[in-house]
Each structure stands twice: as C-alpha cells, then as structure tokens.
Amino acid sequence: MSAALDEARPAPGAARPLVRLRDLHVTFATRDRTVHAVNGVDLDLAAGEVLCILGESGSGKSVTMRALMRLLPRFARITGGIEVAGRDVTAMSERELADFRGGEVAMIFQEPMTALDPVFTIGRQIAETVQRHEGVSRQAAEARALELLELVQIPSARRRLAAYPHELSGGLRQRAMIAVALACKPKLLLADEPTAALDATVQIQVLLLLRELQRELGMGVIFVTHDLGVAGEIADRVAVMYAGRVVEEGPVAALMAGPLHPYPQGLLGATVHAGMRGRRLTTIPGAPPLLDVVPAGCAFHPRCPHAEDACLAAVPAMRSPSPGRRARCLRVPDGDVS
Amino acid sequence: MSLPQPAPDRGGPAQPLLALEGLVKHFPLKGGLFGRTRAVVRAVDGVSFTVAKGETLGIVGESGCGKSTTARLLMRLMEPDAGSMIFDGEPVGENEQAGGVSLRDYRRQVQMVFQDSYASLNPRLPIEESIAFGPRVHGLPAGEAVQRARELLGAVGLAPESFARRYPHELSGGQRQRVNIARALALRPRLVILDEPVSALDKSVEAQVLNLLVDLKEGFGLTYVFISHDLNVVQYISDRVLVMYLGEVAEMGPVGAIYDRPAHPYTQALLASRPSMDPARRRTKPPLTGDPPNPVNPPSGCRFRTRCPHAEEVCAARKPNMAALGEGHVAACHMADPASGHSKAGSALEAVA
Numbered sequence A: 001m002s003a004a005l006d007e008a009r010p011a012p013g014a015a016r017p018l019v020r021l022r023d024l025h026v027t028f029a030t031r032d033r034t035v036h037a038v039n040g041v042d043l044d045l046a047a048g049e050v051l052c053i054l055g056e057s058g059s060g061k062s063v064t065m066r067a068l069m070r071l072l073p074r075f076a077r078i079t080g081g082i083e084v085a086g087r088d089v090t091a092m093s094e095r096e097l098a099d100f101r102g103g104e105v106a107m108i109f110q111e112p113m114t115a116l117d118p119v120f121t122i123g124r125q126i127a128e129t130v131q132r133h134e135g136v137s138r139q140a141a142e143a144r145a146l147e148l149l150e151l152v153q154i155p156s157a158r159r160r161l162a163a164y165p166h167e168l169s170g171g172l173r174q175r176a177m178i179a180v181a182l183a184c185k186p187k188l189l190l191a192d193e194p195t196a197a198l199d200a201t202v203q204i205q206v207l208l209l210l211r212e213l214q215r216e217l218g219m220g221v222i223f224v225t226h227d228l229g230v231a232g233e234i235a236d237r238v239a240v241m242y243a244g245r246v247v248e249e250g251p252v253a254a255l256m257a258g259p260l261h262p263y264p265q266g267l268l269g270a271t272v273h274a275g276m277r278g279r280r281l282t283t284i285p286g287a288p289p290l291l292d293v294v295p296a297g298c299a300f301h302p303r304c305p306h307a308e309d310a311c312l313a314a315v316p317a318m319r320s321p322s323p324g325r326r327a328r329c330l331r332v333p334d335g336d337v338s
Numbered sequence B: 001m002s003l004p005q006p007a008p009d010r011g012g013p014a015q016p017l018l019a020l021e022g023l024v025k026h027f028p029l030k031g032g033l034f035g036r037t038r039a040v041v042r043a044v045d046g047v048s049f050t051v052a053k054g055e056t057l058g059i060v061g062e063s064g065c066g067k068s069t070t071a072r073l074l075m076r077l078m079e080p081d082a083g084s085m086i087f088d089g090e091p092v093g094e095n096e097q098a099g100g101v102s103l104r105d106y107r108r109q110v111q112m113v114f115q116d117s118y119a120s121l122n123p124r125l126p127i128e129e130s131i132a133f134g135p136r137v138h139g140l141p142a143g144e145a146v147q148r149a150r151e152l153l154g155a156v157g158l159a160p161e162s163f164a165r166r167y168p169h170e171l172s173g174g175q176r177q178r179v180n181i182a183r184a185l186a187l188r189p190r191l192v193i194l195d196e197p198v199s200a201l202d203k204s205v206e207a208q209v210l211n212l213l214v215d216l217k218e219g220f221g222l223t224y225v226f227i228s229h230d231l232n233v234v235q236y237i238s239d240r241v242l243v244m245y246l247g248e249v250a251e252m253g254p255v256g257a258i259y260d261r262p263a264h265p266y267t268q269a270l271l272a273s274r275p276s277m278d279p280a281r282r283r284t285k286p287p288l289t290g291d292p293p294n295p296v297n298p299p300s301g302c303r304f305r306t307r308c309p310h311a312e313e314v315c316a317a318r319k320p321n322m323a324a325l326g327e328g329h330v331a332a333c334h335m336a337d338p339a340s341g342h343s344k345a346g347s348a349l350e351a352v353a
C-alpha cells in the first residue's frame, strides 16, 4: 500500500469523537431551591476509549451521564451541545430517544435492581430488549440471551436464564445487568459506579470483565467512580470534576503520577494507600461549595492552598501544558497552544 | 471538670481491656407454613479475640461476614447465644458482688460510632443537645452537660459558636460524623467501636476524620475497635488486624505480619484484590472467582474451601485449627498447621513468596 494513501487517512486522534459535550449546563430549579449541578462541561470520548470521571459526591458526575441520555427530570434545565455518534441528542424526539437508549447507548448502575425488573426472569429481560431494538424473532432473541450470559461469564448460564434477579448473588446480578446493557451491542456504555457496592474480591472480577468486554466489543465507556484505584485499573483517560466543572483531564498514568490542578493533587494526597502508616494524612480543608449559586471564579478557591485574588475574578480557562493534558488552573502554564 | 473521669484502669497494662471467647450469634430465618424456624444465619460463629489497652484492632472482611454483628455484640446491643466477655478482668453483665461489671457500667465505658451518620442523632434536636443527652441520662445537670457538649464539639473541630445549635440535616456527612464521634466521647468511654466510620465519606473528608480519630485516641487515651471493608484504611489505622470470613476468624495478627506475610489464602486474595492506582500494574486475572457463599449454609470444614485454590480433602473434612505463626500471628488454615495432613502443610508462608 502506498504511503500517500496512508497519509490521507485521518489520524486516530482526529477522528470524529463518539461523544462530544460542549458547554453543558444543568440546573435543577424547584420552589425551595436551585441547584447548579453542571456548570460548563466540555468532554470528548473517542470510539473504543475508556474515560473515568472522578470526583466527590455532588460534583455532577451522575447528572452529566444522565444528560448524555437525556434521562433527567422534566424540570431540569439543560443547555449546551450533546452529540453521540454524530447525532444531536438535544434534538431527539421521545421516540428517537427510546431507540437510542438501550440501543446505541446503554447504562449500568451501582444498584442492579434499578435496572432489572424483579418480576421477569433474566433471560426474558434480555430477550425483550433484543426484540424491541432489533426486531428479531423470539427464538433468535432467546439464543442471544444465552450468548450474552455466557459473554459476561455467568456460570451455568443456561440454568440462570430462568432465574429471577433476587435469586442471584450480588456479583451475578451485576453481571446480569451488564448482559442486559450489552444486549444491543451499544457503541457507548455509561457506567455509574457499577462496582462501588461490591466486595473487594468481587469488584476486581467485575472490573476485569468490563475491561475485557470493552476491548472485545470496541465500545466507548464513560465510567464514573470515587475511587482512584478503580480509575487506575480501567481508564485510558481521566476527567476530574469539581462543583460541576471538569478541572483536569488527561491520560490516566500521567494524571495519577502528577496531577496539575490543586484539587486532584489534594485528593491524591488524601487517599489512604499502602505505606502511609504512621504518617499524618494530608487533607483538603473545608467542604465543596453548595451549588445554590454558580460558583464564582475557580470553585476550588476557598479550599486551595495557592489561591489568590485572580482565581476569584473569572473561571480559569482550560490550559494545556503538554499534549493531551489540560487543567483549569491559573498556575498551570499554557504551553501546548496548538 | 464536671463529668466523671473515665473509669480507672483495674487490671494494669498487661490485662487486655476486652477478651472474648467463643462468641456466637445465630439469627433464625422464619419461613415455611407455620413460621417455624427453618434455618439460621450463622452471623458470628465462635469468634475469640482480645483487645489490648491503648491499641487499635482493625476488623476486615466482606459484607455479610459478621463484622457489624460482632460490633453489636461488643456493645451488648444484643445478647450473644454463647461465649464470654471479660472487660478489664471482669465478666460483663455478671453480679457486681462477685466481681463482674454491670451492663450499665459497661455501656458507659464502651461507645460506638456507626457508618450511617444520621443513625444515632435525633433529627429534631440541635446537635449540642444530642451530645449532652448521654451525660444527662447518667446524672449530669443539664447546664454542665451542654457545657461538656460544646467542649467536645471544639475537640472534634466544629466551632461551637457556629455549630452547636445546628440540626443534623444542616451538616455535611463529614461534619455529622464528627458530631457522632463527639457524642460517643461524651461519657468518657475507654473503648470506642467504630463500625465503618469513614465508609460513607468522600476521600478528602475521610482523611480529615482519620486524622481526628488518631488525635482523639491520643488525647483521651482511648482504645479502638475499627471495622472497615477498606483494606488500605485498616492498614493505616490499626496496630493489629483480624480478618473475618463467614462468621469466623480467618487470620489475626500484627498489622505488618498480616499485610506483608498473610498466611491464609483468603487474606492473600483479599489483599491481591485491591485495585492499583498505578495503571502499569494492572492485573489480568482476578485472585478469586465467584461470590462469598451464604452464611445460612456454610461449607463444611474450612469455610473458605469452596473458593480456595489450595483446597484438599482435609479442608472439607475438618475445620482447621488456629495455627500460631509467632508474635501473635494466627491463621485458621490447614496449610499453616504442620500436623494437619494437608500436602502443603507448614508451607503457608512460602506460598505467598
């Protein structure tokens, strides 16, 4: 093959991303209070890539994921661009959304019972999903259900088709939920802390399974977690959220080895890991802001050891000191101005 | 100071603060036509250990292995089916004339902090009154009890001027957990049982609370039993560690021995299951397959044998003895017991290396 032809192809990084979020804002306004949950998120996910969203409770991780599927209550105000597989999600009709969810995009949760119907057998639930989205015969759908249970490595899969969700152990239920999510070969899997409630020896099994399936099926995955270790096991890239904004983003190894932004720096220092015995833990003082107003300037400023007046003046722009790495902090040099 | 000082040390430093022998708690499962008891959950099934004065004993294990039931037994929130409890040399709940310690006295000296920070706070009371409640019940005049509560709020890092009159829902999870710790300290206990005290907190807040627990232990001369499923946190805070599996003790010993030279295959698997923050050290194979079995019908012999890579006939036939490995390190595995007849007997330690 000629070199010229090769060059004509777009570089993998330049391909159209599977997910493109632009200036996403989500506000919940009720009579008693307003919550500015997401305050300008830009995110790209390449096809076949695993992105972990890290952040503490209330930082807007789940709301961002739900916005991607437009799975938010009606009173939520959503603005900004949401594009998945080249389609504008904000413009979809209810019908299109119904095909989209569980078709091109699937979601798995911490608590499998939120995704599984307690009154139907596992086999029935998978077969229904396949039939609804792909219009195949019942028989074909049932054969597919068995394949899927085998794919997620449920032992005695044939027998388990007839099991009800409550009859399965926690780990098997989590696998069954993954099987339902994969029923229509989604291009994008959204995983909201799917292993957080599992025991240590079961969590690692499910993480390894997800990584294997992601590779085999070439899915893009956005994986929400609190746990730096989980990100270390599964992510290609990490985005750290704070108070509804992405404050840093980069390849997992580089970000874990040396975060640029003071918030992930603090988080890394505060995370207890082996070899810290006898040493005082570094802490981040205070607590995240209430989101009843949009945080002015850098939202981390009240807790930041390096804060100065300029941090409060405006939301710091994303700066990129080296290719692939970006952080919203005034102290980060903006080297890679490509 | 107005409040009674902590009860005096009786048996001296060598006397364990708490010694438990053969603790058992089974929960009957009702079912069937007449609501008869058809089966029992063997939540805690013959657990023995001691807690030395001034130490932190960590208890780890997966959910359902009996950690919280052990905690509730230690607090005497429920009666054990069998077993004995000796507190500083005195049998708990037995005749005081005969040298026992009454449940009322015991409950003042042992306090507990729960995972759910709402659980032990009255939502309708300002937090200073929740903290003052215990001392008042134990006879302290109201004004002094509130004074004491405010001092404790200060000690846990919540300025009383701005926090004392707040209600639980006006606090963050980390702040509520500080209030719970203050409440547990209000009666000047000697032993504090912490059941997953930081598990519901964010990492940045978890570190604050762990530092606080370390400071308070030193400041108030406390002894801790610290229960958690987080192996890193237990390693950080504990002097000795007890590993539970299906209602039993699998392994116990000094923190260094447990983490550097685990002898029980379950402990080895648990440690190897920790996700690594370093993507260069990703695993390709999980250390164990499957979930822990149901404590209603635990496997015969060694309860870990259904998931153990080294299981042999002897493991199904006989329950392993607690084999002593030196320096208080013990493991309930046939491989750790040279006389067990297991083909790898006596090699448990090499198996790790």
Ligand SMILES: Nc1ncnc2c1ncn2[C@@H]1O[C@H](COP(=O)(O)OP(=O)(O)OP(=O)(O)O)[C@@H](O)[C@H]1O
Pocket (backbone or CB within 6 Å): A028, A035, A036, A037, A055, A056, A057, A058, A059, A060, A061, A062, A063, A064, A073, A226, A291
């Ligand atoms: N349906 C809703 N109505 C009102 N407020 C909401 C709603 N859903 C989320 N919020 C608020 O939006 C903010 C972000 O919530 P989100 O669920 O995204 O947090 P998270 O990062 O997923 O946290 P966690 O780690 O606890 O799951 C929070 O302040 C939350 O209380």
Ligand SMILES: Nc1ncnc2c1ncn2[C@@H]1O[C@H](COP(=O)(O)OP(=O)(O)O)[C@@H](O)[C@H]1O
Pocket (backbone or CB within 6 Å): B027, B028, B041, B042, B043, B061, B062, B063, B064, B065, B066, B067, B068, B069, B070, B295
């Ligand atoms: N009050 C109760 N009634 C019946 N079963 C119980 C009760 N409390 C705990 N159990 C059972 O006992 C076992 C041990 O539970 P627990 O001590 O809470 O475990 P852990 O704290 O280690 O997760 C579990 O199987 C649990 O379901």
Ligand code: SF4
Pocket (backbone or CB within 6 Å): B264, B265, B266, B302, B303, B304, B305, B306, B308, B309, B310, B311, B312, B315, B320, B332, B333, B334, B335
């Ligand atoms: S006694 Fe047997 S089954 Fe149990 S841990 Fe040891 S080798 Fe494994």
Ligand SMILES: [Mg+2]
Pocket (backbone or CB within 6 Å): A061, A062, A063, A192
């Ligand atoms: Mg969430």
Ligand SMILES: [Mg+2]
Pocket (backbone or CB within 6 Å): B067, B068, B069
């Ligand atoms: Mg528990």
